[in-house]
Amino acid sequence: MRTFLSGLLTVVAMVAIVVAFPSLWVKERLVDSEGFVATITPMAQNEQVQDYLAGQIADSVAEEVGIAATAPVVEPAARAYTHSDAFEADFVDVVSQQHAWLFDEPPAGSDTTTMQLDITDMVNRVIAQTGVDARVSGPILVPLSGSGGAGLEAGRYHEVGRQITAMAYASLAVAIAAGVLALLFARRRSVVLAWLGVAVVVSAVFAWAVALFFSDRAKAEVEAAEEGGREVSAVIIDGAASDLQDLALVVGGIGVGVVILGVIGRLASGRR
Template sequence: MRTFLSGLLTLIAMAAIVLAFPSLWVKERLVDSDGFVANITPMAQNEQVQDYLAGQIADGVAEETGIALTAPVVEPAARAYTHSDAFEADFVDVVSQQHAWLFDEPSAGSDTTTMQLDITDMVNRVIAQTGVDARVSGPILVPLTGSGGAGLEAGRYHEVGQQITAMAYASLLVAVAAGVLALVIARRRSTVLAWLGVGVVASAVFAWAVALFFADRAKDEVEAAEEGGREVSAVIIDSAATDLQDLALIVGAVGVGVVVLGVLGRVTLGRR
């Protein structure tokens, strides 16, 4: 009876472990606003992101002033700004807007079809750096997705984010509880430990597959965006997917270590 119960708990723990790691990553790095910002903020140092926003800032100045020649004049200053340390703080604000659009419930009567990022503060900072005594009131909005229902609607992942958060906590709780009980009840704890390690390895493999699926799906979501915005979005998406894949390698290595520890323990006890 102890062997059967221990085996059943081990299987439950393994299944929960497979779900726990990728769902916790999604919860901490995408659903959570601080985690999302921390995950994306390094993209402020990406030259493609910097050049794209520099062009958008220059275009915004031209649109606000109504002078077509303003953009070529301001763009060098905009590029200098996006390559400076001051850019990161403003980029964090833009990233926070993006997260709010995707995961917050949209307000009644708002446009929910086109994600637009307000870069007014960026434009005013560049104008100030040029020495011009002027300030635009904005908002200067950059559409990141297509209109007419294409792309990412506001609050697209609001409910999904809540569901993933609940699944992350539940799977972690079940994995810990079932794993500990299995080890306590088992006659051969080293064997249970080895199987739990297999579950960790399986979780890493599953997380790697989730990263590939996430990247492909997210790129499809922004397919309707204009070319520059689509390319920048792809850079950010690939960065997030790479983060999960790197963690999956670490988790997989830990799992292999647990398997080896369990096997060695089983061999040692067997000899005794």
């Protein structure tokens, strides 16, 4: 009976471990607003993102003054700004807007079909750098997803985010409880430890697959956006997927270490 309980609890713990790691990453790095910002903010150093927003800022300034020919004049100042330290703080605000669009419930009567980012602060900062004594009241909105029902609708991941958060906490609790009980009931704890290590490795592989699926799915969501916005979205998506894959390698390595520890323990107990 003791061996049966230990085996059953080990299986339960293994399943929970496989689910826990990727769901916790999604909860902490995407669903949580601070985690989302921390995940995406490094993309402020990406030259493609910087150039895209510099072009959008220059075009917005030209549109505000009503003279299209001013865009080439303003663009050098916009590029200097997007390559400066001040840009990252404003980029964090834009990233926060993205998170709110995806995970917050949209206000009643608002446009829910097109993700638009307010870059008014960026435009005003560039105008100030040119020495012009003027300020745009805004909002200056840049569409980042498709329109007419295509792309990412506002609040699309609101409910999904809540479900993933619940799953992450539940799977973590089950993994810890079942794993500890399995070790307590086990006659050969080293064997149980090795199997738990295998589950950690499988969880890392599963997380890697989740990153690939997330990347492909997210890129398909923004396929209807204009080319520049689509390319920038792809950079951001790849950055998030890479974060999960890098962490999966670390977790997989830890799992391999646990397996080796369990095997060594089993061999040592066998000699005794």
